[in-house]
Amino acid sequence: MTKKTSKSTTEEFDYKSIKTFEDACKKTGVKPTEPEIKAVHSEPVKAMIAYYKLVIIFLAINNGWKPDWSDLNQWKYYPWFYVLSSGFGFVVSCCRYANSFAIVGSRLCTDTSDKALYIAEQFKDLYKEYLLYSE
Secondary structure, X not given: OOOOOOXXXXXXXOHHHOOOHHHHHHHHOOOOOOOOOOOOOOOOHHHHHHHHHHHHHHHHHHOOOOOOOOXXXXXXXXXXXXXXXXXXXXXXXXXXXXXOOOXXXXXXXXXXXXXXXXXXXXXXXXXXXHHOOXX
């Protein structure tokens, strides 16, 4: 089976130029501020803010590409992490295209494994805040 990738619908750019949340905001035209979250218990707020930032980062790095969840032949890549006693670590970039279960937010995927690997390494701390309880 041959892996398929989708081409961005917009002009190609170097996704590795997105090194910070602020870079992603500049690329997407979003004001680089954290969203104001009210009426929510304080514990999940950090995770919600981290998720928001990750969505903006994925939008910037995907450069116009959006997953088509009705297309079972379109490959979608996302980082996969394991939490070990020695800490939080990135393990592999996974791809799902034909399964119907969800293990990652549908917005947090890319069209290439390289992009998923880059995001996992570059934004590991944001993923920690999103996926784990933190003090």
